[in-house]
Amino acid sequence: MFDQAKISTKVRATVSEFRFTNPHSFVVVNVKEGNGVTRYALECSSVNMMSRAGWKHNTLKAGDTVDITFYPLRNGKPGGMLKTIKVADGRMLSGW
Numbered sequence: 001m002f003d004q005a006k007i008s009t010k011v012r013a014t015v016s017e018f019r020f021t022n023p024h025s026f027v028v029v030n031v032k033e034g035n036g037v038t039r040y041a042l043e044c045s046s047v048n049m050m051s052r053a054g055w056k057h058n059t060l061k062a063g064d065t066v067d068i069t070f071y072p073l074r075n076g077k078p079g080g081m082l083k084t085i086k087v088a089d090g091r092m093l094s095g096w
Helices: 047-052
Strands: 011-019 026-033 036-043 065-072 079-086 092-094
Touching: 026 065, 036 065
Parallel strands: 036 079
Antiparallel strands: 011 026, 011 065, 026 036, 065 079, 079 092
């Protein structure tokens, strides 16, 4: 599903949605690419694991600008598994 042999470079994105749910949380972001915008759904770990890493239900909100790195989907579609995210207050959090 995810190509863990590849990692995206740091990408600037705008948060569209944050789902802090089990069994896996999701961060949905919009990334400007060329003349358009591409929507990426990035899978994260469970609420329990993310809470231990410093996440809260309100860590992200729609409109936040973030820097992300992620493992892309093997099929080439926009999405993947979140590796790291730098949130608005400067904290770097792990997605997995």
